[in-house]
Amino acid sequence: MCTTAPASRPAPVCWGTLSQTVHLAPPSTRQPAPLTAPPCCDRHRRTQRVLQPGGPNAGRASGPPGLNGAEGFSVADVTHIIFASCTGFTNPGPDYHIIRELGLNPGVERYTLGFMGCYAAFPALRMAGQFCEANPRAVVLVVCLELCSLHLQINDQPDSILANSLFADGAAAVVVSSRKPPPEIPAYRLQSFASALVTDGEADMAWDIGNEGFNIVLSSYVPEILGARVRA
Template sequence: MAAYIHHIATETPEFIYSNEFTRERMKGWVAEPRAKRLIDMIYERTGIETRYSACDDFMKEEGGLFHTLPDGTMNSPTTGQRNALYARAARELAVRLARKTLGECPEFEKGEITHVVFASCTGFANPGPDYHIIRELGLNESVERYTVGFMGCYAAFPALRMAAQFCEANPQAVVLVMCLELCSLHLQVSDRPESIVANALFADGAAAALVSAREPVGDRPFYRVQAFQSALVPGSEAHMAWDIGDNGFNMVLSAYVPELIGSNIREMLASILDKRGLKVEDIDEWAVHPGGRAILEQIEEQLALPTTALEMSRSVLRDYGNMSSPTVMFVLKGFLEEAETERATTCAIAFGPGLTVETAVLERCGAAIPPAGMAKPAVMAQTAAA
């Protein structure tokens, strides 16, 4: 029995910052000329133009979590203070996104939701956003709730795989999957290059999907789930890690991460593609988590992809930054919204601490943008199951 991703919706916090603004803000909080030069160099190379944050403190000189102290340095709030803001902001963002997701997908009633799978690694609260989604949207109190915690940028795939397994086991299951991260709450000012890179890349956002075994109807493009697979990059554990410190969560992000991913990606992909009788050349759409510009460049080079293959990933990185787990779902949503063909084989990839590589093979069905001069045909559910 096939599982389908019927719809993907996205949401961001209300505060938006340009790359230039955040770069100058960070430079103002460090004293060493070398650190200022590093910030200039790293921010210039990110490929990011704007990012969103749940925190408005970056526009303030006083008050809030990240205010400037009399000596010109940044106040470094405790983990508890940061997490308190996570609890408030995540609740509001999750409820808003859940309501938006159901509103954009009218073929599902709120009373039909049987499971909520919530993924996040940037904060903790109990009762958490999954609980408040049920309460504030008026879902059935019997809805099963699951939290996929502290996995990092690849968490969308375990969450979607769990949802697909629920639907394959129970044809009546309708699963709301949500990935939500508030990475900017863990900003730390340091002259260490890995810390500067983390500050330069990460941002806030959320994405949600509705998954079921019900054959899609209507003319909205959707994904048919084909396969998921996990892999670990050998000898890479120390190069990307995420732990809890006294002043926020500490990110270890080595400069070698793009090279490690690039040198292993072809072999790792071969495993999942071979099982489907596919080769790299058979993939029509590449939904790659834009962990950073250098990672996308490595994948493009090592897989010998056309220069336009990762355009969707680059546009998400440019407009939103790296939002951790929701980011690849922003990319997948982009392909649904810009689909011009009735069928495409989509390979989705994300990376995270470990280094962990998660992959998914999906069949994108339906066109959102018909060819010029042609009416858009309805998507027939039976074609997806063929």
């Protein structure tokens, strides 16, 4: 159960965590063609095709028709949507398409968190918890989507090889609310969050936009930097 409110208030809880792998193309048994890297503009067009209605939309990770895995909630209950990603953007944004695909209330408040990388789910959950603390009637849908294959770099650079090995396409969603869940429904309580800058690793984990997608820097020193700075 996800909860952030004090004991004197109804506690925001996370209901029915959902996940889905996003496949941009079906598997094939044909002989693969020589690998080539499309230019960045072509990759962006692919992002738009994935996110547009009728495609393998990010909103479908939330389980239409309805909120599969979040028992006791309907699409009519959702008051806020928080979308997090750092691998692609388009306008109208994915949050817009999720509202359309799920049939959410047009008055749903929508927010996008971008360029936060691997930890994006945590500030998204923190924001959702703050909404529920401010308004115990709030029901927040949090959706995280990454389309890493759009930025596949085909070269012999160690950073690119490591990134291609580690990062895949995927999506996950969760509903956060102050409602107390029934005992038989699994949920997580959001107790507290903390944030700190570790400036030592500024040059060890980063990316910028190149002609063939994102150029990533992923140093082998990242675990050591985090291990030396993160407190138990």
